[in-house]
Amino acid sequence: MYLERAEEEDKRMVESWKGDADGILVFTGLFSATVATFIGISYQNLTPNSQDTSAFYLAHVYQLYAASSSETPSLPFPPALSDPSTFSPSASVVWVNTLWFLSLVVSLACALLATLLQQWARRYLRVTRPRYSPHRRARIRAYFAEGVERLRLPWVVEALPGLLHTSVFLFFAGL
Secondary structure, eight states, X not given: OHHHHHHHHHHHHHHHHHHHHHHHHHHHHHHHHHHHHHHHHHGGGGSXXXXXXXXXXXXXXXXXXXXXXXXXXXXXXXXXXXXXXXXXXXXXXXXXXXXXXXXXXXXXXXXXXXXXXXXHHHHHHHHHSSSSOHHHHHHHHHHHHHHHHHTTHHHHHHHHHHHHHHHHHHHHHHO
């Protein structure tokens, strides 16, 4: 009687965890792809524009060449070109990228935890299934059930959506 109820409870618990993890993995995959796309676009603002850098150095090469040959008149250096070695990204660009990178890291950590949860749930069912005598199965099930409580797995399962919400919040804060 104990084993039948324990099996029902275990199946219900594991199916609930698997369902939660499946939903989290789908959302996390789509969300991480979106955040990575935004990061790919905004990350370029952390470095100087390569066209401006090329124009700056070409203008310097031209001035050196023009100065070495006195026969050709020298054109004035364009004032709009700034020295790329003095480039510094704005604080807002740094903050946005920081928030989005944190969002991506938290989202991927959430996906990792959801995957580990799925693996653990499959293993839990496989180990506690009937292969032994009823007495031994009851002891194995009690041992694993105690481990579930000791590792606070129900709390971890409940915390995963909170982590995902944190990731979404970080992303929107960066917008």
